[in-house]
Amino acid sequence: MAQNNLETQTPNKKIRIITNVLTKALKLWLRSQVSQVYELEVEIKASDNEILSGYIPWVSIFASHAVYQDIHLTQIQLVAENIRINIGSVLKGQPLRLLETVPVVGEVIVEEDELNASVSSSLLSTALNDVLDKLLPEQCPKSKSIFYQKIILDHSRIILYISQPAENSFTVSEVCANIELLSAHELQISHIQAKNNKGTVLESHNGHYLNLGSDVDIQQLKLLPGKLVCHGRINVNP
Structure with missing residues (x-):
C-alpha cells in the first residue's frame, strides 16, 4: 500500500x-x-x-x-x-x-510622483520631444535641449513645466493639452496651450493624432488628478 x-x-x-x-x-x-x-x-x-x-x-x-x-x-x-x-x-x-510573440493584457497605473521620477528617462523624454516637435515646431524648435521639470496630471489633461535655452523672449515654460483615446492605436491631443513668463504664446483647439503602432491595443486611458490608468494589450516579442 x-x-x-x-x-x-x-x-x-x-x-x-x-x-x-x-x-x-x-x-x-x-x-x-x-x-x-x-x-x-x-x-x-x-x-x-x-x-x-x-x-x-x-x-x-x-x-x-x-x-x-x-x-x-x-x-x-x-x-x-x-x-x-x-x-x-x-x-x-x-x-x-x-x-x-506573447499578447499581454492588463492594467498599468502610474501616479504623478512616479511619472515625475521618470522625466530623466531617455525613453520618456524622447517621446515627449517627439510630441512637442509635432505640436509646437515654432515654439520649441530645439526640443532635444528641453529639460522637463514637472508633469501634472488632471482630468483628461496634462501640464508640462519645461526649461529650454532662452534664445528669445518667446521661450516656452509651460505646455498644457488634453489627451484622449481616439482608437485602440491612436491618441488625440487637443486644446493645446503654450505659455512663457509673459503669458500665452500659442493656443489651439485643433486635434493632433499620435499613432502608437500595431503592437499596442489600448481599451481605456484615464488621466485623473495625480494618476494615469491604462487598460489594454501589448505584444511582447522574443
Missing part, C-alpha cells in the same frame, strides 16, 4: 517541482527586465504535460513600484496566455526565453 501511495504522489511532487522551478525562472527573467521592483507575484496555470512541452496556457503577473528603463510604474497587473518557452534550457538552469 505504501508503495502504491508513493507511486501516486511522485508524479504530483515532480510537477510541483517543475512548476516551482518555472515560477522562479519567470521571476528571475522579469526581475532582469527591470532595475527595481518592490513587489512581484507570479501565478502559473498549466498541466504537467503542457509545462514539460514548454507551453504555458496562462500566467498572471503583479508588480508594484517597478522601474523599467528608468520609467517608474506604480502598479502593473498583467495576464498572458498561450506562451511558448525554452523549457528544456530552463530545467537545466539557463535563463527563460520566449519562443513566440
Whole structure:
C-alpha cells in the first residue's frame, strides 16, 4: 500500500517541482527586465504535460513600484496566455526565453510622483520631444535641449513645466493639452496651450493624432488628478 501511495504522489511532487522551478525562472527573467521592483507575484496555470512541452496556457503577473528603463510604474497587473518557452534550457538552469510573440493584457497605473521620477528617462523624454516637435515646431524648435521639470496630471489633461535655452523672449515654460483615446492605436491631443513668463504664446483647439503602432491595443486611458490608468494589450516579442 505504501508503495502504491508513493507511486501516486511522485508524479504530483515532480510537477510541483517543475512548476516551482518555472515560477522562479519567470521571476528571475522579469526581475532582469527591470532595475527595481518592490513587489512581484507570479501565478502559473498549466498541466504537467503542457509545462514539460514548454507551453504555458496562462500566467498572471503583479508588480508594484517597478522601474523599467528608468520609467517608474506604480502598479502593473498583467495576464498572458498561450506562451511558448525554452523549457528544456530552463530545467537545466539557463535563463527563460520566449519562443513566440506573447499578447499581454492588463492594467498599468502610474501616479504623478512616479511619472515625475521618470522625466530623466531617455525613453520618456524622447517621446515627449517627439510630441512637442509635432505640436509646437515654432515654439520649441530645439526640443532635444528641453529639460522637463514637472508633469501634472488632471482630468483628461496634462501640464508640462519645461526649461529650454532662452534664445528669445518667446521661450516656452509651460505646455498644457488634453489627451484622449481616439482608437485602440491612436491618441488625440487637443486644446493645446503654450505659455512663457509673459503669458500665452500659442493656443489651439485643433486635434493632433499620435499613432502608437500595431503592437499596442489600448481599451481605456484615464488621466485623473495625480494618476494615469491604462487598460489594454501589448505584444511582447522574443
